[in-house]
Amino acid sequence: MFKIKIKNTTYGVSFSFFFVVALVSVCSGTQADMLFVTLMCCALHELGHLVLMTAFGSSPQEIVVYGGGIRISPDNKQLSKYHELAVLFGGAAVNFALCLLSYKANGGGFFCQVNFLLGALNLLPFRYFDGGRILALLANGKVCEFFRAVFILLSAAAMIHMILHGTVSISFAATFCFIVLSEVIY
Structure with missing residues (x-):
């Protein structure tokens, strides 16, 4: 860099x-x-x-x-x-x-x-995004974790739906992987 x-x-x-x-x-x-x-x-x-x-x-x-x-x-x-x-x-x-x-x-x-x-x-309410930082300012830790978990599950459901219907978007898959990794690592 x-x-x-x-x-x-x-x-x-x-x-x-x-x-x-x-x-x-x-x-x-x-x-x-x-x-x-x-x-x-x-x-x-x-x-x-x-x-x-x-x-x-x-x-x-x-x-x-x-x-x-x-x-x-x-x-x-x-x-x-x-x-x-x-x-x-x-x-x-x-x-x-x-x-x-x-x-x-x-x-x-x-x-x-x-x-x-x-x-x-x-x-979106993930740590890496503005929405995650906004959520952290507005709510306590347990509420933040709940919203993040719900959105990860919804994203996973959307990903599974796309895979089952043969409409997988490469950009959505990459974004989903990025979100999951950033939630685990961040």
Whole structure:
């Protein structure tokens, strides 16, 4: 990983990011466009977090770009619970707003779909996602664990249903594996 510190923020680029860039470069036409749009939507999601973080007087301690997106680590300055909730909701709010604007402008399309799915995915109650952090701020540990377990079971049921009906989505399978691993390791 390449890292550089400018003022009080460390910026990093993981080698997995370069893999994604290489993947985009070998794809052609529509595939490359779709990957680029997806990466752009991820960046806009994180920009939503950054704007609210800055508005509440906090700044990122570290920003790392990697193959799966962007990770922002806030500085040590404590935000109030409500400001932290707003920052966590900020990314999904940007995605949902862009989805709505895209839908109103041209009836939807890929940009609309990606923003909706990205916003919804990030609100799932898993530790690694914004929704898991929101749940941890709003509920005690046992309630969080219950919701996480329910969503893992629902995801597993969806995966089994897809396997039985021959409609397995590679991206859903990869996301499911990532979620289970992050819940166990995190």
